[in-house]
Amino acid sequence: xxxxxxxxxxxxxxxxxxxxxxxxxxxxxxxxxxxxxxxxxxxxxxxxxxxxxxxxxxxxxxxxxxxxxxxxxxxxxxxxxxxxxxxxxxxxxxxxxxxxxxxxxxxxxxxxxxxxxxxxxxxxxxxxxxxxxxxxxxxxxxxxxxxxxxxxxxxxxxxxxxxxxxxxxxxxxxxxxxxxxxxxxxxxxxxxxxxxxxxxxxxxxxxxxxxxxxxxxxxxxxxxxxxxxxxxxxxxxxxxxxxxxxxxxxxxxxxxxxxxxxxxxxxxxxxxxxxxxxxxxxxxxxxxxxxxxxxxxxxxxxxxxxxxxxxxxxxxxxxxxxxxxxxxxxxxxxxxxxxxxxxxxxxxxxxxxxxxxxxxxxxxxxxxxxxxxxxxxxxxx
Numbered sequence: 001x002x003x004x005x006x007x008x009x010x011x012x013x014x015x016x017x018x019x020x021x022x023x024x025x026x027x028x029x030x031x032x033x034x035x036x037x038x039x040x041x042x043x044x045x046x047x048x049x050x051x052x053x054x055x056x057x058x059x060x061x062x063x064x065x066x067x068x069x070x071x072x073x074x075x076x077x078x079x080x081x082x083x084x085x086x087x088x089x090x091x092x093x094x095x096x097x098x099x100x101x102x103x104x105x106x107x108x109x110x111x112x113x114x115x116x117x118x119x120x121x122x123x124x125x126x127x128x129x130x131x132x133x134x135x136x137x138x139x140x141x142x143x144x145x146x147x148x149x150x151x152x153x154x155x156x157x158x159x160x161x162x163x164x165x166x167x168x169x170x171x172x173x174x175x176x177x178x179x180x181x182x183x184x185x186x187x188x189x190x191x192x193x194x195x196x197x198x199x200x201x202x203x204x205x206x207x208x209x210x211x212x213x214x215x216x217x218x219x220x221x222x223x224x225x226x227x228x229x230x231x232x233x234x235x236x237x238x239x240x241x242x243x244x245x246x247x248x249x250x251x252x253x254x255x256x257x258x259x260x261x262x263x264x265x266x267x268x269x270x271x272x273x274x275x276x277x278x279x280x281x282x283x284x285x286x287x288x289x290x291x292x293x294x295x296x297x298x299x300x301x302x303x304x305x306x307x308x309x310x311x312x313x314x315x316x317x318x319x320x321x322x323x324x325x326x327x328x329x330x331x332x333x334x335x336x337x338x339x340x341x342x343x344x345x346x347x348x349x350x351x352x353x354x355x356x357x358x359x360x361x362x363x364x365x366x367x368x369x370x371x372x373x374x375x376x377x378x379x380x381x
Contacts (some may be wrong), residue, residue: 027274
């Protein structure tokens with residue numbers, strides 16, 4: 001009998017999207033699944049919808065809990081799941097019909113602990129296939145740079161297309177799509193995955209025994225999935241990556257990162273400070289792994305600049321209310337941004353921003369606000 005896959009879906013006020021998500025999960029070509037809907041204290045009727053799915057389908061289970069955030073919901077799913085494999089799907093996202101089948105085949109072919117695929121973006125209502133955004137590049141899987149520090153295992157299937165693009169891709173689709181499998185072990189995944197934007201817990205399949213007692217940090221609202229993956233990498237788990245786009249990410253115009261500043265945005269810097277501590281503890285100051293530390297520091301600088309931009313866009317009174325957060329961002333930029341090995345890793349735009357903000361933060365805030373005004377005027381025009 002095929003191994004069971006537990007699909008953990010944290011649900012919070014997702015009523016407009018839940019039916020679309022469930023249709024994609026129930027329509028998988030891999031049939032031995034259990035779908036765990038974790039209702040995180042929804043107030044828009046999502047909980048009732050979840051109960052309806054559980055009543056209609058034997059493989060759907062519902063768990064209602066007080067609102068505790070997405071990490072708490074995922075952790076509840078981890079406690080309740082019974083499959084040999086597990087995956088996470090957000091309630092407004094979708095899976096392509098072959099996604100689980102492809103990921104399981106990748107996992108078995110390469111004896112991995114985690115199998116991950118690329119993703120596509122879509123927007124609007126109705127048929128998500130008709131609203132998907134196809135790019136020439138696979139989201140989250142890009143060209144590798146820097147020196148390798150981990151040990152490579154497993155086989156690689158490579159074609160002319162793979163050599164030309166430099167992208168990692170899937171064993172299951174190698175023949176059809178002209179792609180390849182990439183196997184990264186332990187801190188090698190941290191270097192070439194996490195530190196190059198592969199920080200999402202969704203679009204991945206996990207062996208349940210490999211996850212063990214690892215859980216998401218419920219104290220964070222941003223970056224909790226990145227730290228979850230980093231802990232797996234530190235434990236030496238094997239990651240199999242593919243550019244097969246099996247996960248559909250819904251671009252929500254009301255998403256948290258598209259709104260104005262909130263105190264929780266500071267988690268953007270907190271998570272990377274914690275990551276830096278973990279990576280530093282693993283590398284131990286060794287010269288051949290110094291690139292991991294400097295890369296993490298450069299991401300921390302960019303994160304601080306992003307939060308600083310949110311703060312700069314606030315009106316004067318509100319900005320003064322959050323003065324301490326601005327000071328924290330400025331301290332991070334000054335501490336790490338001045339390091340030559342960090343500064344070199346920033347693109348040209350961020351180099352200019354870091355120099356201006358680090359030396360004359362007041363001028364940077366004025367310039368940033370003028371830019372925001374110009375963008376609003378241009379949008380209205």
